[in-house]
Amino acid sequence: MKRRQFIQTASAGSALGAFGLMSGCASIGGSSGPKVVVVGGGYGGATAAKYVRMWSDYGIQVTLIEPNANFWSCPISNLVIGGSKTMADVTMSYDNLVKRHGVNLIKDYVTQVDPDKRVVKLASGGEVAYDRLILSPGVDFMMDSLPGMNKAGAQDKVLHAWKAGAQTLALRKQLEAMPDGGVYALSIPLAPYRCPPGPYERACQVAEYFSKAKPKSKVLILDANDDVTSKGPLFKKAWADRYKGIVEYRGKHSAVDVDAATNTLKFEFNDDVKAAVLNVIPPMRAGDIAVKSGLATANKRWCEVDFLTFESKAAKNVHVLGDSIQIAPAMPKSGHMANQHGKTCAAAVVALLTGKEPNNLPIYNNTCYSFVSSEDVVHVASVHAYDADKKTMLTVPGSGGVSSAANELEGRYAMAWARNIWADTLA
């Protein structure tokens, strides 16, 4: 489509938009505009859907396919496990994407991508056609690396709670039901995994709960990595100063199997550990649909992309973003980063569908706040810019850093961050 034609389409879309807001937006832009399908309504996909609509002046049709009825935020969900927040605090609606932005929302699950016919197939049986496809399927777990997790009932008993939702609340209930004096063991996989500081924040949250409600109980962190992978000195200080006698950290503990019947964790080199509550974060890879579609070209785990457009290196007109991608150096798998991918990808998709060159110098930041108690917070921040020679995103020298110490002011900024990113993603 030529630029002039697109502007005409966009203008018509805008004129309709004023009325469409009253009569339902799903048809803004008419049926002649380019079609973008977004798979997965997390931080990456929801942001991409909103920004493709906004930045095409509502001229590109966007269909978002998401199986869950609501958006559940992983960030802040550790506070639900700690007991200072509720599921309602991390549950958001998709309504604004539909009502304000005219995104066509389909509650379904994509079972197959056909890049030749440019359609996705739905679990319910239908097909949806696209000009460009944006996959943001998050992560799925490599349960085969822990064979016992595939036994009947094991996954209902030994929880990951690493996708916010039903398991978040279920883990909270296990902790509430645990008698005082019990051990909560948290198994962390080798990096890369979703949200590098997340497990250590969770340990703090559970420790704070124990310190108030079950002071004889222990938090045992069993980390496959050599040492704490993010904000190490800050977390270690919190465990030593605030949760002395409650938290114990053990590095180089690579879990190889789980016996759910006895709540026992088995390791490559270390002795078995039995716990009252066993919380296993399994190794992870790109979401199933990306792997099944042959897009996970890096170690069969992660999807390689062009960082100017997030187009897959394995399939044309298919973009992949968020936790599913093979990350650039020092780029975390985080909700904040997925939101940034969503906007970078949206700008590129709008450019490509309107015959323009995508931006050639993406720059974006990551900010990650971790609650070491229900109020005090530490952060890590970084700025990433495109390197044209290396064709990847690199951190800008001299930028970024961590908090000097946990503090309550950053606790307030962390909640302000949450409100703002939720709005930027969904409202």
Place this chain on the structure above:
Amino acid sequence: MKNWSYLIAAVFCVAASAQAQTNNTPDPLQVRSWAAGCANCHGTNGRAETGNESLAGANKDEMVKKMLDFKAGRRPATIMHQLSKGYSDAQIVAIAGYFAAQKK
């Protein structure tokens, strides 16, 4: 009329985009994407939710001065002294210009 303002912005961006190729100012669409990188904390188009500063419609020179002060360590911050160092002075000027032009 939210949608009309987007249309005007889009037309302006196309015109400005052509102009950008003739001098060294960054492409407005590029600047819009850089600015969008701030939205996670400062709101879509700089219109923030409670608890963080709104940048939409703020004074450009004041925003530039604040950022350069963060960058030089002259202004205390929890995080902005670290993030501001990721952007060149010219990029900061361009991003501030984008936010100054947004509706409050």
